[in-house]
Amino acid sequence: MTDFAATKAMFDLPNGTIYLDGNSLGPLPRAAAERVSGMMTHEWGQMLITGWNKAGWMGLPTGLGDRIGRLIGAEPGTIVTGDTLSIKVYQAVASALELCPDRKVVLSDNGNFPSDLYMVDGLLRSLGSEYELRVVAPEDVAENITKDVAVLMLTEVDYRSGRIHDMKALTEQAHANGTITVWDLAHSAGAIPVELSSCKADFAVGCSYKYLNGGPGAPAFIYVAPRHADRVRPALSGWLGHEAPFTFDLDYRPGQGIERMRVGTPPIIQMTALSAAMDIWDMANIKDVRAKSIELTELFISGVEATCPNLKLASPRDPAQRGSQVSFRFADGYAAIQALIARGVIGDFRAPDIMRFGFTPLYIDEQDVNGAVDILADIMTNRLWDAPEYKVRQRVT
Amino acid sequence: MTDFAATKAMFDLPNGTIYLDGNSLGPLPRAAAERVSGMMTHEWGQMLITGWNKAGWMGLPTGLGDRIGRLIGAEPGTIVTGDTLSIKVYQAVASALELCPDRKVVLSDNGNFPSDLYMVDGLLRSLGSEYELRVVAPEDVAENITKDVAVLMLTEVDYRSGRIHDMKALTEQAHANGTITVWDLAHSAGAIPVELSSCKADFAVGCSYKYLNGGPGAPAFIYVAPRHADRVRPALSGWLGHEAPFTFDLDYRPGQGIERMRVGTPPIIQMTALSAAMDIWDMANIKDVRAKSIELTELFISGVEATCPNLKLASPRDPAQRGSQVSFRFADGYAAIQALIARGVIGDFRAPDIMRFGFTPLYIDEQDVNGAVDILADIMTNRLWDAPEYKVRQRVT
Structure with missing residues (x-):
């Protein structure tokens, strides 16, 4: 207990x-300020640039991803942290759309957090006028998973009412229809048990400053099911998602699995605070x-x-x-x-x-x-x- | 002196x-660890959610932007910090392309930092096969600013050799040709004087962990010339770039000027470290x-x-x-x-x-x-x- x-x-x-x-x-978290202060003084201050290797900074995005994964039923090696939740929504939906090239509709509901809708609106505008963001009432989602729906993007727990979508049932229904799912776990991770793997979720995203207690502006995370991870080409193709970032090739080659969902240089100070917060989750x-x-x-x-x-x-x-x-x-x-x-x-x-x-x-x-x-x-x-x-x-x- | x-x-x-x-x-910076520790203990710890207003967190992205702007010749209110440099490159180039809807070419050089090329490659793939990223040798940039070039995207100071592009001359030439400029200042900000405003630069981006000393993973910044700021529609349209984020409207309406280049929740702990670093720049x-x-x-x-x-x-x-x-x-x-x-x-x-x-x-x-x-x-x-x-x-x- x-x-x-x-x-x-x-x-x-x-x-x-x-x-x-x-x-x-x-x-x-009581330990966070001292942890961060120690990281700044002993790692940044003393190791300087060599901290990326010596202090393990470069591994923090996936290391923290695995720690979060334990709370949401994700396999090790399927989550990377970084950026903001809005950016991760964009990555997930853009990647999901590439898996369904013949369909042009993203289905969501009007209980979704507005930024998720805004980001997808911006994405679809760039993809072209044949794409559509279709927003229905939460209770009408199931009946609107029609054959033209490429991606079902839902926030599992409604940010206003707390209403939970049935992730397992909706994912099954989506898959039976050939639709890819993107689940936003902003109000789920650390709040309720989530079983990404056993629900066969395709993509999931979330933030770490709510129930996970990572601090103001703590990094977001993204989950990609292993069956997709080596197939998707990330829309935001940054250097740290490259197969070999430090060869500085001019051409992009996506990294192995979830690594390709990294974008730019990770926020190590924020991640250190989050690391202290995750220690408490290890007790629970x-x-x-x-x-x-x-x-x-x-x-x-x-x-x-x-x-x-x-x-x-x-x-x-x-x-x-x-x-x-x-x-x-x-x-x-x-x-x-x-x-x-x-x-x-x-x-x-x-x-x-x-x-x-x-x-x-x-x-x-x-x-x-x-x-x-x-x-x-x-x-x-x-x-x-x-x-x-x-x-x-x-x-x- | x-x-x-x-x-x-x-x-x-x-x-x-x-x-x-x-x-x-x-x-x-000697003051940074204590500054961050104080912010975590007194602001996050004691003010909790109310820190967004009471401690001024919500204003940090533009406040820090103005402080950086002083070093790179930008008018107040033209820069916002946040995200990573790769994300800001994406925002800038996507926005610049929208200002040149009849042209489909982004011109850059092979001395550019690879991530800039990767991000634009990803962006152009999503926009469609009629778009082209044209990469030439740095010394051939001027002669390649042809009538089909929508956006000239250059890193001012080459990350390997330190070679400086002539921002003023290339920007003038680009404008004479109807081309929009995006300047990456990663190796410029805090290194050399930059005059964004007097050079009439259109967009600029940069990072704050190099010469600005903001710490590992410190936030990036983006500059948009005032003449464009209220015209562009950001590709990454997150809630904090919305005109009224806290009304939680379902439809996106871009915020005033540079505010629309905000995306998600800003990394306040990183920004506090950067703030201590900028204090030293105030002495220089x-x-x-x-x-x-x-x-x-x-x-x-x-x-x-x-x-x-x-x-x-x-x-x-x-x-x-x-x-x-x-x-x-x-x-x-x-x-x-x-x-x-x-x-x-x-x-x-x-x-x-x-x-x-x-x-x-x-x-x-x-x-x-x-x-x-x-x-x-x-x-x-x-x-x-x-x-x-x-x-x-x-x-x-």
Whole structure:
């Protein structure tokens, strides 16, 4: 059994804060700052350029990939980290389209994270006007996997509601139809068990700054099924994906397997922080995390529904259909989230009216959930959100 | 006048090392580890998700862009940092092609860094078979700017020889021909004065881990001339380049000006390290850096030529034609570089036979250059490179 008191002790959480936004940015692993400082001082500072070999920097993208892979049911050697999730979406969909040259449609849903849609829109514009991004409602995805669909691109866990797509069933249906799948695991990796290999997923992508706790702007990752890895030619063909980057050939030759999904020089400082975060994941079993996450979300829903009748559950009520977050609809949700933050309960707001709370068993426990419910009940019962200072939306620039 | 003793004191250089590879990876700014550790502990650790606004993370990509812009003659608000250089090359060339829809040729030279060619090759493959990447010898670029050339993509300073392209003349010629320019400043930014604005450059890209000293995997940057910035539609259309990222619209609308060249979530830890590095640049005048760099490279060339007759200068002899590096050809250059590193002089090797040395006045002085010449002379005169341990090439994996 995972010792959640032990994992909680590995994080540096501010006093007086109940942090229910680890689904957006995970908190600081206690060891991360020292790890990074040591890497900077002893590796960058002392080894200088030789750190790429001596300190193993060049192997970090695949080394971290394997560590993430353990949480999402991927075979060793099938994941590489680097870039941002948007870039990895682009790589995955471009590669998937090359496997289906006779079809021109990418199917997704309107619960997908917008950046995934934007990136594919940009990709398809460059490929030509015969390509189409078809966006349907999440519940209509299955019936829209038609013979013209080259690629099914879905985010497994909806970023607003937490609704889980059935990866196994949809992948099977896609394959029966000759469609390639691209799964975005942004809200899955570290939140719920994922079985990429046994689901026969084709491509998957995700980020490491949410449930994995890699820090702001931590690198993304991409998975390519072994059966495709040596066939695809990456759209973003950078030198570190070349078969022999340091021969500096003028012609591109893709590297072996997943190595070809590397692009440019990897962000070693960010990867060092992520490495400290993954050490905590080595203490955890993802099935235990899922069981505990369901306990916490059930406790939160029942507590909120008992005390805050104005909040309407926006997440699936069945925990099997729900990721590790709970969302409620409230017309003044923005102000309510600001009022919560002022009281030390950090959740977030997603337009137009979603109050979103993430439950991350590595460092959130029942006491935190009960505390958050009490504060939210006080804010709602006494309309504490109805104050001018909570209504002015800060522009994020 | 720039006080180079003062700038040198700002770096943490290992004892007994003469570091002539700052053109590949700049050394550790003395303040960087503490700056990053502080950001991680006080911002990430304490502010958590609110750091994006409270700590100003969201503004780092353009804030750092402006600081870099000061060194390369760019107007404020024309540069954004993020991603890797390969990704920014892709963005720039894709955007440039959209400004010349009737032409299908990208012209470059075979002295360009291979990744730039690989990325454009990948881009053009996706655009269709009517597109062509035309690669000529560096000295033949001018005569090949023909009426079918949409985009001229050049690295200003050759990564192997240090040869400088004439940005002003080639840009003028390109514009007279209706061709858009993309300049890669990887070996220019922080090495030589660049005047993007007065040269009327269209696009420029670069990295920050070489002369700018941002650390391994530090973010890249992209410049878009103000006359184009609101016209181009970025090929990599990520959410942070959207006009209003946090409204989570399903449709992409490009942001204002250079903001649209942002893609995904920026690497804040790397950017914090870069920020410490840019503080040192605030102490320097790039013209002083250039003058001192010429003194150092002249001193090195004359010293090596006087003592090492087997080494053939591979860089332009005229310092006005040469960047801040000096390269020599030697058939056993790989072994000779290993022998140098074993003696504490760090340069690097570029296939097939280039021994490359970077001269970075912020932390390299005459004494370092004389010391490096003495050691190199000893190694060459006494054939110290001719030892088995220096000939086994380490595989970089």
